[in-house]
Amino acid sequence: MMLKRISCVSLLLTLALSFSGCAAGTGGASATVTNPRGAGQTPASAAGELKYKVPAGWVTEEPSSKMRVAQFKLARVEGDAEDASLVVYFFGSGQGGAVSDNVDRWVNQMQQADGSPSKDKAKIETVTINGLKVTTVDVSGTYTAQMSPGSDARHNDSNQRLRAAVVETPKGNYFAKLVGPAKTVSRWDQSFVEYVKSFEFK
Numbered sequence: 782m783m784l785k786r787i788s789c790v791s792l793l794l795t796l797a798l799s800f801s802g803c804a805a806g807t808g809g810a811s812a813t814v815t816n817p818r819g820a821g822q823t824p825a826s827a828a829g830e831l832k833y834k835v836p837a838g839w840v841t842e843e844p845s846s847k848m849r850v851a852q853f854k855l856a857r858v859e860g861d862a863e864d865a866s867l868v869v870y871f872f873g874s875g876q877g878g879a880v881s882d883n884v885d886r887w888v889n890q891m892q893q894a895d896g897s898p899s900k901d902k903a904k905i906e907t908v909t910i911n912g913l914k915v916t917t918v919d920v921s922g923t924y925t926a927q928m929s930p931g932s933d934a935r936h937n938d939s940n941q942r943l944r945a946a947v948v949e950t951p952k953g954n955y956f957a958k959l960v961g962p963a964k965t966v967s968r969w970d971q972s973f974v975e976y977v978k979s980f981e982f983k
Contacts, residue, residue: 865961
């Protein structure tokens with residue numbers, strides 16, 4: 782009788798453990814299905830890229846560094862010695878510095894012949910385009926930016942114009958910078974405006 786009672790208890794324990802194991806397995810599978818993105822991945826709101834329409838006449842080039850997500854050549858007008866260049870940068874989420882810091886840096890890359898502050902002559906605007914906050918800069922003068930990041934060599938190009946934009950997206954800030962001879966940039970001015978108006982994040 783005692784042996785029979787122990788066998789029954791053992792059977793009940795075995796069944797209980799079996800059901801417990803099945804329940805635990807089901808719970809794990811359900812969690813995987815309901816959270817397919819996995820822990821620590823980018824939220825759905827930040828999944829996407831900056832999209833835009835490339836204006837007619839812009840020549841797409843291979844980006845010369847990993848920080849450049851796009852690069853374009855805008856052909857020079859008669860009388861100018863070089864083409865204009867537009868580069869789109871993305872450094873990563875939370876990277877690239879504050880909007881105001883970038884605006885100030887761009888403005889300070891232009892020097893005025895009379896020595897006056899370039900910020901007094903710069904046109905700075907903030908607008909909302911397709912739900913994105915976009916800050917644009919338009920400033921002319923002598924372009925004195927570094928030839929390359931960290932370089933002691935600097936440009937010293939007179940009669941230049943810089944048009945730029947910081948685009949704030951759920952993924953992080955994108956930076957678009959157009960610079961070149963003033964007449965050439967003016968030739969492409971309207972296409973730059975249309976380019977900025979086409980920004981979308983999707």
